[in-house]
Amino acid sequence: MGRVLIYALLALFALYYLMPLFVMITTSLKTLDDIRTGNLISLPHEISFAAWVKAWSTACSGVACNGLKGNFLNSVSFVLPAVVISTLIGAFNGYILTMWRFRGSDVLFTLLLIGCFIPFQVVLLPMAQTLGYLGIANSIAGLIFVHVVYGLAFTTLFFRNFYVTVPPDLTKAARIDGAGFFTIFWRIILPLSPAIIVVSVIWQFTQIWNDFLFGVVFSSGDRQPITVALNNLVNTSTGVKEYNVDMAAAIIAGLPTLFVYIVAGKYFLRGLTAGAVKG
Amino acid sequence: MTETGSAGEPAHPQRRFADYLENALPKIVLGPTLLCALIFVYGFILWTGWLSFTDSKLLPRYELAGIVQYVTLFQNERWWTALGNLAIFGSLFIGVCLVTGLLLAILLDQRIRGEGFLRAIYMYPMALSFIVTGTAWRWILNPGLGLQNLVRQLGFENFTFEWIVTPGMSIYTVVIAGAWQSTGFVMALFLAGLRGVDDSIIKAAQVDGASPTRIYTSIIIPSLRPVFFSSLIILSHIAIKSFDLVMALTGGGPGFSSDLPATFMYTFAFNRNQIGMGAASAMVMLMTVVAILVPLMYAETRRGHHGR
Numbered sequence: 001m002g003r004v005l006i007y008a009l010l011a012l013f014a015l016y017y018l019m020p021l022f023v024m025i026t027t028s029l030k031t032l033d034d035i036r037t038g039n040l041i042s043l044p045h046e047i048s049f050a051a052w053v054k055a056w057s058t059a060c061s062g063v064a065c066n067g068l069k070g071n072f073l074n075s076v077s078f079v080l081p082a083v084v085i086s087t088l089i090g091a092f093n094g095y096i097l098t099m100w101r102f103r104g105s106d107v108l109f110t111l112l113l114i115g116c117f118i119p120f121q122v123v124l125l126p127m128a129q130t131l132g133y134l135g136i137a138n139s140i141a142g143l144i145f146v147h148v149v150y151g152l153a154f155t156t157l158f159f160r161n162f163y164v165t166v167p168p169d170l171t172k173a174a175r176i177d178g179a180g181f182f183t184i185f186w187r188i189i190l191p192l193s194p195a196i197i198v199v200s201v202i203w204q205f206t207q208i209w210n211d212f213l214f215g216v217v218f219s220s221g222d223r224q225p226i227t228v229a230l231n232n233l234v235n236t237s238t239g240v241k242e243y244n245v246d247m248a249a250a251i252i253a254g255l256p257t258l259f260v261y262i263v264a265g266k267y268f269l270r271g272l273t274a275g276a277v278k279g
Numbered sequence: 280m281t282e283t284g285s286a287g288e289p290a291h292p293q294r295r296f297a298d299y300l301e302n303a304l305p306k307i308v309l310g311p312t313l314l315c316a317l318i319f320v321y322g323f324i325l326w327t328g329w330l331s332f333t334d335s336k337l338l339p340r341y342e343l344a345g346i347v348q349y350v351t352l353f354q355n356e357r358w359w360t361a362l363g364n365l366a367i368f369g370s371l372f373i374g375v376c377l378v379t380g381l382l383l384a385i386l387l388d389q390r391i392r393g394e395g396f397l398r399a400i401y402m403y404p405m406a407l408s409f410i411v412t413g414t415a416w417r418w419i420l421n422p423g424l425g426l427q428n429l430v431r432q433l434g435f436e437n438f439t440f441e442w443i444v445t446p447g448m449s450i451y452t453v454v455i456a457g458a459w460q461s462t463g464f465v466m467a468l469f470l471a472g473l474r475g476v477d478d479s480i481i482k483a484a485q486v487d488g489a490s491p492t493r494i495y496t497s498i499i500i501p502s503l504r505p506v507f508f509s510s511l512i513i514l515s516h517i518a519i520k521s522f523d524l525v526m527a528l529t530g531g532g533p534g535f536s537s538d539l540p541a542t543f544m545y546t547f548a549f550n551r552n553q554i555g556m557g558a559a560s561a562m563v564m565l566m567t568v569v570a571i572l573v574p575l576m577y578a579e580t581r582r583g584h585h586g587r
Contacts, residue, residue: 010386014400016443020415020459022402024317027418040419040429092308100305108313119520119568121544121561123319124326125554126326129339149319152312177409180369182303210408212523213541217549231527234414243418254411261406270469 028248050243061232069228082147083204090155098163115153162196198267330558337552347557361538370520375458380465402463415528416456446536472506508579
């Protein structure tokens with residue numbers, strides 16, 4: 001009896017968590033008439049991909065009516081470099097903070113970590129000015145820069161916490177044999193790191209792809225990332241509200257991170273908890 | 280090992296330089312990151328702090344004007360709404376996530392078949408951006424064709440659920456959507472904590488005839504204190520920074536009734552050309568984070584030291 005209740009509760013919660021995804025998918029496959037005559041959980045009478053086509057290539061967000069495809073590519077073009085750069089630098093930082101510690105390096109690590117906790121509102125105004133001075137305001141380069149700068153604290157944390165568990169004897173022996181800073185990194189440390197690299201890449205990818213704040217403040221027009229474009233699309237009110245297009249657009253914006261979650265869920269969870277124990 | 284050169288053979292200047300470089304290399308490689316943190320975190324906080332004491336409007340100005348921005352900020356009705364909403368949203372969001380997360384973790388910890396599958400379902404919202412979550416829930420909660428319409432079609436014709444368009448209620452829809460997205464994460468933390476509880480203590484309690492409920496309330500849940508702390512830290516951090524979700528779900532509306540400090544800051548600094556006031560509100564947000572997180576973290580680390 002007790003077990004039946006447990007399973008029933010778990011199933012109920014599962015339904016609740018799946019409901020929005022179900023509603024998004026079915027709504028995106030309906031026609032507007034179908035939406036008006038049916039209800040939230042009714043299945044589409046006939047499956048139509050028109051809303052998807054429109055969301056991708058002709059829906060209006062703001063004044064432009066080119067769909068989300070340009071913004072999707074924008075996101076790809078700054079997310080990938082930002083993820084790679086911040087992960088690489090984070091790996092070096094973690095390596096130094098564990099294997100090449102020097103006087104004061106722990107204090108520096110703490111100073112760096114605090115960067116994880118500030119509300120970013122407190123850096124927006126100076127950063128907007130600085131990007132202007134650097135000549136990279138409203139550009140892909142500017143977004144890469146911002147995401148790398150504010151992602152470093154997290155990636156450094158991941159790699160540092162991972163390398164702390166590597167036995168120091170491993171590198172000590174290599175140092176006695178005369179191996180240098182980079183040799184040890186490439187030959188000994190990096191081959192140990194695939195798992196933590198995956199964790200860092202997934203974490204950074206999810207964070208940067210899903211970012212809205214930096215995107216909306218530091219870019220405009222056709223340079224905007226997909227999250228900002230999605231929000232504009234939903235808030236653009238010209239004539240009839242096309243919920244099916246909104247839902248298709250939302251799924252398009254969520255698909256890359258959802259895909260990563262499905263194929264690499266294990267690492268995704270590890271990244272979340274690693275980020276969680278930062279305190 | 281760098282000392283060996285000076286012991287017997289004469290030191291080669293080249294070698295010494297190489298040694299020096301080898302020693303300095305870690306600091307050189309770490310340097311740019313530290314410089315970034317110093318400038319873009321600490322420097323920018325000071326910069327924003329300075330702006331908050333100026334009379335900046337459309338463009339930043341740097342002549343100090345005293346605390347005038349803070350005075351106007353705290354005379355602004357909209358700012359008080361935002362603070363009040365943060366209190367409502369923060370406490371409910373954290374409360375719902377903690378309670379539901381713990382409940383789900385305990386349920387999942389009962390040797391459940393298909394645990395991995397269920398866990399994946401509870402956690403997938405974490406992979407979505409708050410903008411996607413907000414867009415989805417905005418459609419679900421809209422009174423015209425959403426949930427209200429569905430329940431009415433099911434036969435409850437007087438059912439009304441219009442929170443999302445009702446001033447004073449719209450902030451609660453932000454709680455609904457926010458909790459939907461973040462509960463799975465808290466559940467994962469609690470589940471990891473439950474798996475770490477010492478089995479022998481539980482066995483001993485069972486031998487003594489303690490009921491399962493008793494074991495949970497007096498042994499297992501108290502031992503999850505560190506997980507409560509870290510969840511609390513993370514959730515309050517999410518709550519104070521909340522911006523995207525409100526923008527996508529309600530746009531701060533109706534009117535400005537569901538504004539949070541983060542949306543207030545954005546509106547004043549970037550849409551209304553009130554840079555000074557935007558900076559002041561950002562500084563108040565920072566101080567709120569410090570005021571909440573520092574005691575929590577202090578309590579947690581102190582506890583950690585006692586434990587070990």
